[in-house]
Amino acid sequence: MSDTTVQLEVFRYRPDNGGPTYQSYEVPYHDDWVVLDALNYVKNYIDGSLSFRWSCRMGVCGSCGMQVNGEPSLTCAAFLRDHMPGPIRVEPLVNFPVERDLVVDINGFMEKLDHVKPYLVREDDDGDLSAEYVQTPTQLDRYKQFSMCINCMLCYAACPVIGRVDDFIGPAALALAQRYNLDSRDQGKQMRQDVIFQNEGIWECTFVGECSEVCPKHVDPAGAIQQAKLEGAFDYYKRLLTPWARRS
Amino acid sequence: MNRPLDRRLGWTWWTRNGSYFRIFLREATSAFILAEVVLFMLLIHKAGQDAETYLAYRDFLWHPLMVVFHLVAFAFALWHTISFFLIAPSALPSQVAGRRIPAAFIMGQQFAGLAAVTLLLFLWVAWVGAT
Numbered sequence A: 001m002s003d004t005t006v007q008l009e010v011f012r013y014r015p016d017n018g019g020p021t022y023q024s025y026e027v028p029y030h031d032d033w034v035v036l037d038a039l040n041y042v043k044n045y046i047d048g049s050l051s052f053r054w055s056c057r058m059g060v061c062g063s064c065g066m067q068v069n070g071e072p073s074l075t076c077a078a079f080l081r082d083h084m085p086g087p088i089r090v091e092p093l094v095n096f097p098v099e100r101d102l103v104v105d106i107n108g109f110m111e112k113l114d115h116v117k118p119y120l121v122r123e124d125d126d127g128d129l130s131a132e133y134v135q136t137p138t139q140l141d142r143y144k145q146f147s148m149c150i151n152c153m154l155c156y157a158a159c160p161v162i163g164r165v166d167d168f169i170g171p172a173a174l175a176l177a178q179r180y181n182l183d184s185r186d187q188g189k190q191m192r193q194d195v196i197f198q199n200e201g202i203w204e205c206t207f208v209g210e211c212s213e214v215c216p217k218h219v220d221p222a223g224a225i226q227q228a229k230l231e232g233a234f235d236y237y238k239r240l241l242t243p244w245a246r247r248s
Numbered sequence B: 001m002n003r004p005l006d007r008r009l010g011w012t013w014w015t016r017n018g019s020y021f022r023i024f025l026r027e028a029t030s031a032f033i034l035a036e037v038v039l040f041m042l043l044i045h046k047a048g049q050d051a052e053t054y055l056a057y058r059d060f061l062w063h064p065l066m067v068v069f070h071l072v073a074f075a076f077a078l079w080h081t082i083s084f085f086l087i088a089p090s091a092l093p094s095q096v097a098g099r100r101i102p103a104a105f106i107m108g109q110q111f112a113g114l115a116a117v118t119l120l121l122f123l124w125v126a127w128v129g130a131t
């Protein structure tokens, strides 16, 4: 056990128990501990009533996102040593409704993901599950970066547009739409464009760029959205100038 | 019953931290650019009137306070331009005809373009001044 400690200031909210408060906990400091380790220490040894989500502890599942000293972060990747001497303030991700303590309601996010059809759509799909759709490394390279998303929602917490416009589809879902639109095996682009070109889609984004800054997987959702805008504008003018061409 | 707590950033988002504030300021630079465009259009308008009106307006533009304003507007315009150039690569498709385009190449092209246009304008102004 280490002899140094660090102070955690944790956001507490119990809906049946009045407004939110901050509660301080003194936890042991270890060089190789992340904020999630400290929260688990609190839960196991100090206060079992503290609620938070986590699962993989290795930056893969995307469930441990919280505000660490005001920055949207994966708590399993946020080392205590980077926030010393403390105190370290841990809050639920902003822009999401808080259910309890550090747990936010992700239903809105899940619905937005669903809107953009984040899966391969085939027009010629005749239910043959053994069909193979071959892809070259170059074709893979076009969308690979956008496919690294772990749905951690840090980008939604960093986005000021999400903070004002409830229905904005948002960075991760729009990046995912672009990921499938760029996939040579996919045929659902038109269906997705109808969603992402509407008012709550790409045009709501003002390229603040903070989503890409906080993304732990370097997805660059801001880039994906700007690319979609460029493509959208290009398609619009193409249709305007060649009205006889069929809408593809 | 459950009452989820609302923690949206809201309209004051840009006061939350330094990087939000910088983005806000970067967007606000367009107000200065707009002001300079209006001043320039007025200059053209005055040039079509008598010499006295034109000279009076030109003196106004050269007033020390106005010169400070032009310099601030110029600094903001440069900042806006450079930050725009730096983020441009992520806004463009990563491949053209199956080949990856290096970000440095896209940025370099833009700076080279800006330098070329600036040089041409300088030469043109110098040529007009000499004739």
Ligand code: SF4
Binding pocket: A148, A149, A150, A151, A152, A153, A154, A155, A156, A171, A172, A175, A211, A214, A215, A216, A217, A218, A219, A220, A221
């Ligand atoms: S784009 Fe990045 S920040 Fe946003 S949900 Fe995906 S992994 Fe998280």
Ligand code: FES
Binding pocket: A054, A055, A056, A057, A058, A059, A060, A061, A062, A063, A064, A065, A074, A075, A076, A077
């Ligand atoms: S616990 Fe899975 S990403 Fe942090």
